Amino acid sequence: MTEGSVRPADNPFASRRIDGLDFRLNDREWKVLIDDLEARGGRGAVIGTHGSGKTTLLEGLACRLAGNVVWVRLNAESDRPAVTVLEALNNEIGPGHTVLIDGAEQLAPWSWWRIRRRLRAAGTIVITSHRPGRLPTLYECATDPELLKDLVAELAPEVVETVDLEALFHRQQGNIRSCLRELYDRYAGTGTGKVPEFGSIPSACPPTSGSCWHPRRGQYRGPSPRSRSRHRGHP
Amino acid sequence: MNELRIDVDGDRTWFLPGETVTGRAVWRLEDDAESVDLRVFWYTSGKGTEDVAIIDSVHAEAAGTAGELGFSFPLPNGPYSFSGSLITLTWALEIVALPLGTTQRIDLIVAPTPVEIRLDSLGRPPFEEGAWTTVNFKPE
Numbered sequence: 001m002t003e004g005s006v007r008p009a010d011n012p013f014a015s016r017r018i019d020g021l022d023f024r025l026n027d028r029e030w031k032v033l034i035d036d037l038e039a040r041g042g043r044g045a046v047i048g049t050h051g052s053g054k055t056t057l058l059e060g061l062a063c064r065l066a067g068n069v070v071w072v073r074l075n076a077e078s079d080r081p082a083v084t085v086l087e088a089l090n091n092e093i094g095p096g097h098t099v100l101i102d103g104a105e106q107l108a109p110w111s112w113w114r115i116r117r118r119l120r121a122a123g124t125i126v127i128t129s130h131r132p133g134r135l136p137t138l139y140e141c142a143t144d145p146e147l148l149k150d151l152v153a154e155l156a157p158e159v160v161e162t163v164d165l166e167a168l169f170h171r172q173q174g175n176i177r178s179c180l181r182e183l184y185d186r187y188a189g190t191g192t193g194k195v196p197e198f199g200s201i202p203s204a205c206p207p208t209s210g211s212c213w214h215p216r217r218g219q220y221r222g223p224s225p226r227s228r229s230r231h232r233g234h235p
Numbered sequence: 236m237n238e239l240r241i242d243v244d245g246d247r248t249w250f251l252p253g254e255t256v257t258g259r260a261v262w263r264l265e266d267d268a269e270s271v272d273l274r275v276f277w278y279t280s281g282k283g284t285e286d287v288a289i290i291d292s293v294h295a296e297a298a299g300t301a302g303e304l305g306f307s308f309p310l311p312n313g314p315y316s317f318s319g320s321l322i323t324l325t326w327a328l329e330i331v332a333l334p335l336g337t338t339q340r341i342d343l344i345v346a347p348t349p350v351e352i353r354l355d356s357l358g359r360p361p362f363e364e365g366a367w368t369t370v371n372f373k374p375e
Contacts, residue, residue, distance in 0.1 A: 007318045008281025008318060008320070008321060008323040010323075011282075015281070015282060015283055016280050016285065184282050
């Protein structure tokens, strides 16, 4: 950040602003979704890849579903996902409870089986996962460049005109969250609040390399034998 | 119309670390509030997960529709108000009327200087193209 540059708190792509975005469904579509969930016996999975809006959709559902909502958030850094879930379910779960598990793909099959038994009486269970199979698929999140443009227009309309968002979308492989994080860096890095064209600021992960060292996180990004074995452990 | 107000003595918004913030909170509400909370806290915003820490608070039970609450909050020696490239750390006073959820907040600067500290103004080498280290991945 240089003198006169954008403060992180004022960056339109700050996480607070991104977290405030609503999933793109209108009232009628939300109603259809909730009706579908009821038709599936109150059990459903939101499926999608990284950064496709699963968590945002779950948050939107949480506001619209009745009952005492129990939120469990798992992520790649969750040390013992099953324990995290069971601790969150320390009270008796009954028909009046809505349980939302974000990141259910982190759970091993045996853990998922135990947790499902524990949740038998819950009125509603909705999970997010990268893959279908654990609960009936309620919604498949998908992204496209138009969605990115729509979201960016809400956060910072001027950026839509100055940045090739379609190229950004494809370079980030459709991961909307990654796109918005990159825009944060670009917006912060200019000192003027204007987002430069691609190439004028080094990107977080050069597209030319199959994998790269991320200087801030200090870890590999991209395919590795370790990540493949992790998938075997937590299908 | 609901009115929540925080009056800091001397209308100050800048405090040295370790100083004490004093003043009063005032509320005029259309409906009864069960309680009114006033707190001093800091929070971060920017890229990534946000942090928040409540440093001190005062509480008024059966707050009703109108009242006042004096406060005196000794500030710790840190963290300072600052902005870097990833986060801004902001100090604030906030009044909350429950269960109405009505809030009012004022931001403070807690630092040795009257403006928040800009980390990059402390000096950083310019970011150079190619400074990112690329490593070749070799599958085992």
